Amino acid sequence: MNSNQPQLTVRLARDAADIRAAQHLRYRVFIQELGGTGALVDHVNKLERDELDPFFDHLLLVNTCLNPDDGQHVVGAYRLLPDDRLDQTGGFYCDREFDLRPLKLSGRRLLELGRSCVDEAYRGGPAMLLMWQALAGYVTQHGYDILFGAASFHGTDAQALAQPLSLLHHRHLAPPELRVRAKEYQRMDLLAPDQLDRKTALAQLPSLIKAYLRIGGVVGDGAFIDPDFRTTDICLILDTKAMTRAAHNLAPKGVTAP
Numbered sequence: 701m702n703s704n705q706p707q708l709t710v711r712l713a714r715d716a717a718d719i720r721a722a723q724h725l726r727y728r729v730f731i732q733e734l735g736g737t738g739a740l741v742d743h744v745n746k747l748e749r750d751e752l753d754p755f756f757d758h759l760l761l762v763n764t765c766l767n768p769d770d771g772q773h774v775v776g777a778y779r780l781l782p783d784d785r786l787d788q789t790g791g792f793y794c795d796r797e798f799d800l801r802p803l804k805l806s807g808r809r810l811l812e813l814g815r816s817c818v819d820e821a822y823r824g825g826p827a828m829l830l831m832w833q834a835l836a837g838y839v840t841q842h843g844y845d846i847l848f849g850a851a852s853f854h855g856t857d858a859q860a861l862a863q864p865l866s867l868l869h870h871r872h873l874a875p876p877e878l879r880v881r882a883k884e885y886q887r888m889d890l891l892a893p894d895q896l897d898r899k900t901a902l903a904q905l906p907s908l909i910k911a912y913l914r915i916g917g918v919v920g921d922g923a924f925i926d927p928d929f930r931t932t933d934i935c936l937i938l939d940t941k942a943m944t945r946a947a948h949n950l951a952p953k954g955v956t957a958p
Contacts, residue, residue: 730817
């Protein structure tokens with residue numbers, strides 16, 4: 701590896717300092733960069749947090765060249781909520797936005813993903829692939845069947861997102877047995893199939909959503925407008941077998957995922 705490249709590894713948060721560093725990263729991305737807010741956002745200490753943080757596993761991308769005492773060592777993060785912790789949380793985070801009964805009644809092991817973010821300086825490199833590789837290991841170790849979570853478009857004007865939302869509805873809608881529905885329902889079929897411009901729609905799809913679609917991800921029915929984070933959210937659903945195969949096939953070289 702070139703000596704100028706960061707030394708990256710992925711691991712679960714070990715202590716409160718790790719979680720605080722993840723919350724710092726989330727503040728930079730979701731609050732400063734994207735203009736979001738929230739009831740428990742700490743603007744003084746620059747922390748994006750909520751009441752569910754203590755119950756999640758936090759999968760972290762760490763630059764081991766950076767001093768953890770400075771709280772800047774976490775450069776990527778995922779929040780993971782296994783389905784066996786719902787007695788502690790009272791539900792999944794996505795329960796606020798989507799009717800998850802189809803997933804809960806499926807009889808399959810569920811893992812909710814959320815707060816996915818990577819520091820701007822590390823985007824476009826191996827960061828996300830490395831995190832997927834580690835996530836695949838976590839899924840395999842614990843035996844989850846379905847991954848799901850809210851994925852976001854920046855902005856709250858659904859009409860401005862008519863092309864990508866319509867593409868998702870017409871081409872990537874989940875099968876009925878897994879089809880969750882947005883609670884404050886914003887229809888996604890804003891355009892008829894013959895009005896779709898695939899090139900325009902794909903250009904407006906966030907890279908994370910495109911990555912899940914490439915390996916078989918599907919979406920729930922309807923979008924949810926989140927005024928706090930100023931986003932338009934859809935529920936992404938993925939069979940973990942597809943994610944595990946893709947993560948191993950795309951595993952980047954020169955980085956570690958213990």
